[in-house]
Amino acid sequence: DGGITQSPKYLFRKEGQNVTLSCEQNLNHDAMYWYRQDPGQGLRLIYYSQIVNDFQKGDIAEGYSVSREKKESFPLTVTSAQKNPTAFYLCASRLTGTGGTEAFFGQGTRLTVV
Amino acid sequence: SQQGEEDPQALSIQEGENATMNCSYKTSINNLQWYRQNSGRGLVHLILIRSNEREKHSGRLRVTLDTSKKSSSLLITASRAADTASYFCATGPSGTYKYIFGTGTRLKVLA
Numbered sequence: 295d296g297g298i299t300q301s302p303k304y305l306f307r308k309e310g311q312n313v314t315l316s317c318e319q320n321l322n323h324d325a326m327y328w329y330r331q332d333p334g335q336g337l338r339l340i341y342y343s344q345i346v347n348d349f350q351k352g353d354i355a356e357g358y359s360v361s362r363e364k365k366e367s368f369p370l371t372v373t374s375a376q377k378n379p380t381a382f383y384l385c386a387s388r389l390t391g392t393g394g395t396e397a398f399f400g401q402g403t404r405l406t407v408v
Numbered sequence: 409s410q411q412g413e414e415d416p417q418a419l420s421i422q423e424g425e426n427a428t429m430n431c432s433y434k435t436s437i438n439n440l441q442w443y444r445q446n447s448g449r450g451l452v453h454l455i456l457i458r459s460n461e462r463e464k465h466s467g468r469l470r471v472t473l474d475t476s477k478k479s480s481s482l483l484i485t486a487s488r489a490a491d492t493a494s495y496f497c498a499t500g501p502s503g504t505y506k507y508i509f510g511t512g513t514r515l516k517v518l519a
Binding site for chain 1: 441449450500505506
């Protein structure tokens with residue numbers, strides 16, 4: 295079955311720590327995205343990537359970093375520079391040809407600072 | 409910045425009534441898509457409408473697109489309690505692969 299998988303489902307971070315959220319897809323999609331969602335709010339774009347070894351900052355990239363070493367994988371690192379990281383993080387992928395297709399989402403990672 | 413702004417932010421209706429939510433966006437687009445999110449879960453795609461289409465139907469869903477006003481609406485007919493969720497529009501500015509979501513409408517359908 296094709297799909298997009300995020301792990302872990304829940305993650306706890308201590309002050310000053312970096313943590314990495316995993317996102318893997320086997321849909322052969324070219325583009326991948328990371329979003330942050332705060333309670334009762336919409337999705338805000340953190341980073342996105344269309345091809346391996348290339349990615350672009352979204353609207354709220356400060357305090358985050360990504361890599362795209364493989365087409366299937368797009369991990370997100372929440373660094374200690376992100377002062378308010380507690381949120382729900384969603385990864386998505388889609389095809390971008392001919393105007394783009396629907397996005398497929400993982401089930402999300404809920405990050406809490408302790 | 410959000411590409412799409414949706415209204416209303418929240419909507420509460422009785423089962424059987426219709427629910428309408430609106431989305432406005434800022435740039436030219438190739439298509440616009442609507443998604444549903446149940447609390448604490450990932451988003452599920454509902455329907456895609458292309459920039460050269462004005463209206464599209466899928467089951468109880470009806471979507472319209474007005475590119476001159478840069479706006480879209482989602483109508484859910486004969487709503488059910490199971491339709492309770494948040495609904496988001498999403499677009500990508502033409503010529504980019506950026507993909508941005510609206511602020512969402514929280515729909516509550518009362519049984």
